[in-house]
Amino acid sequence: MKMWAGRFREPLEPAFERWQRSFPFDQRLLPEELAASRAYARALEQAGALSGEETKTILGGLEQIGKKAAQEPAWVAASDAEDVHHFVELRLIELVGDLGGKLHTGRSRNEQIATDLRLYVRKQISETRARLADLIEAFVARAGELGGTAMPAYTHLQRAEPVLAAHWLLAYAEMFFRDAERLSDCEKRVDVLPLGAGAVAGAPLALDRQAMARALRFARVSANSLDATNDRDFALEFLHGLGFVALHLSRWAEEMALFATSEYGFVRLPDRYATGSSAMPQKKNPDAMELLRGKTGRVLGAATALSVMLKGLPLAYNKDLQESQEPLFDAADTVLGSLEMAAGFLRAIEFDRERMPAAAMSGFLNATAAAGYLAARGVPFRQAHAAVGQAVVYCLEKGKTLEALTLDELRKFRPEFEKDFYEAVKLEAALAAHDVEGGTAPARVERALAAARERVAALRKEADANA
Ligand code: ARG
Numbered sequence: 501m502k503m504w505a506g507r508f509r510e511p512l513e514p515a516f517e518r519w520q521r522s523f524p525f526d527q528r529l530l531p532e533e534l535a536a537s538r539a540y541a542r543a544l545e546q547a548g549a550l551s552g553e554e555t556k557t558i559l560g561g562l563e564q565i566g567k568k569a570a571q572e573p574a575w576v577a578a579s580d581a582e583d584v585h586h587f588v589e590l591r592l593i594e595l596v597g598d599l600g601g602k603l604h605t606g607r608s609r610n611e612q613i614a615t616d617l618r619l620y621v622r623k624q625i626s627e628t629r630a631r632l633a634d635l636i637e638a639f640v641a642r643a644g645e646l647g648g649t650a651m652p653a654y655t656h657l658q659r660a661e662p663v664l665a666a667h668w669l670l671a672y673a674e675m676f677f678r679d680a681e682r683l684s685d686c687e688k689r690v691d692v693l694p695l696g697a698g699a700v701a702g703a704p705l706a707l708d709r710q711a712m713a714r715a716l717r718f719a720r721v722s723a724n725s726l727d728a729t730n731d732r733d734f735a736l737e738f739l740h741g742l743g744f745v746a747l748h749l750s751r752w753a754e755e756m757a758l759f760a761t762s763e764y765g766f767v768r769l770p771d772r773y774a775t776g777s778s779a780m781p782q783k784k785n786p787d788a789m790e791l792l793r794g795k796t797g798r799v800l801g802a803a804t805a806l807s808v809m810l811k812g813l814p815l816a817y818n819k820d821l822q823e824s825q826e827p828l829f830d831a832a833d834t835v836l837g838s839l840e841m842a843a844g845f846l847r848a849i850e851f852d853r854e855r856m857p858a859a860a861m862s863g864f865l866n867a868t869a870a871a872g873y874l875a876a877r878g879v880p881f882r883q884a885h886a887a888v889g890q891a892v893v894y895c896l897e898k899g900k901t902l903e904a905l906t907l908d909e910l911r912k913f914r915p916e917f918e919k920d921f922y923e924a925v926k927l928e929a930a931l932a933a934h935d936v937e938g939g940t941a942p943a944r945v946e947r948a949l950a951a952a953r954e955r956v957a958a959l960r961k962e963a964d965a966n967a
Pocket of ligand 1: 522526583609610817819821822823825
């Protein structure tokens with residue numbers, strides 16, 4: 501039985517019927533639909549539209565639907581309901597008879613789907629933040645293990661200066677901390693109850709919307725019924741938040757794939773997360789990282805799909821809005837799965853603690869330290885830079901390194917060079933020189949690590965509290 505058959509003389513064209521149904525994908529909103537329906541039934545009772553007895557019967561029916569759905573997923577999947585709202589309506593009438601129809605007094609699917617989606621996004625935000633906490637914990641743990649291990653930092657993908665490998669890992673932790681914060685910021689705008697907005701003009705009965713908001717743990721009620729039923733900004737904002745997570749994952753995945761090549765050789769792929777080639781027996785491929793990188797497309801695509809769907813949409817509810825759901829669900833699932841894989845991979849990977857510092861000691865990575873040495877002796881930095889640059893060219897011609905030059909050779913470029921130069925350009929000294937907040941000096945990184953531990957513990961606590 502359709503929800504709206506009264507006005508129609510003919511049944512739907514079967515192909516159209518199949519094509520317009522959302523139940524195949526919106527059935528995942530059943531827990532949200534049931535929660536919102538419970539809050540609505542109580543509001544109807546309070547408004548005098550349901551008796552105490554009727555309310556009890558309806559609440560009992562809703563509870564049974566939830567239980568049976570949890571025990572028998574096939575029972576849900578087999579339904580030919582148009583959407584999740586229709587499904588609950590049909591099952592409730594089956595269970596409690598015509599009384600079930602009273603739950604729809606003054607209620608529209610337009611506000612129901614808006615409410616369900618907000619409840620869903622709120623749940624996904626805490627889930628995603630909890631998985632972000634897992635991943636950040638993995639970054640922090642691996643950074644802690646690497647201790648004083650150095651590696652080259654790159655700019656323009658050219659070796660630039662030595663840094664601690666822990667400093668490099670903590671750079672990613674920063675990205676994911678921002679992502680967690682961004683999602684929690686977007687939650688403020690998710691936290692609004694649409695229920696009571698009716699189809700478009702507001703419910704035609706005096707419902708206590710504040711009580712419904714309290715029951716569903718929403719901070720506020722919507723201020724305008726047209727906006728409430730048609731607003732999907734919160735979903736778009738969430739998708740943009742997920743887009744950032746995917747972007748950051750893809751950047752890290754790219755670096756891991758590069759660092760696992762024999763050209764870099766900084767990391768060894770864990771067997772558990774790599775795959776072989778059916779053709780080339782020697783191959784071990786970073787498929788996990790490639791998939792992380794590749795999945796970014798669909799997550800960013802979801803935000804684009806939603807933006808384009810919303811563009812030019814007249815107020816208020818239009819069926820176009822149904823198209824927001826599949827990209828939303830897909831992006832949310834994709835990011836959760838990606839975060840889980842990333843954390844597992846990161847915990848399993850092996851860092852080559854010999855090749856990383858070895859790479860940091862070649863390629864003139866101490867040239868900036870050498871220029872700094874001269875600058876500390878009063879040479880204007882531009883002149884110091886030029887002198888060391890000329891010394892590098894000289895080294896390249898002679899096949900030498902800066903620290904292998906004799907004092908006489910060095911003094912051809914600047915007279916200020918002294919014996920203590922050789923200490924100043926050692927890896928340890930070059931690292932220690934970056935003794936500034938946020939810099940790579942070991943003592944600074946130690947403090948950054950301690951701070952990251954505290955921050956991730958706080959994030960974990962918040963995510964758990966909202967779960
Ligand atoms: N399945 C619909 C959606 O996702 C529910 C709302 C339908 N409302 C309507 N007036 N047809 O948008």
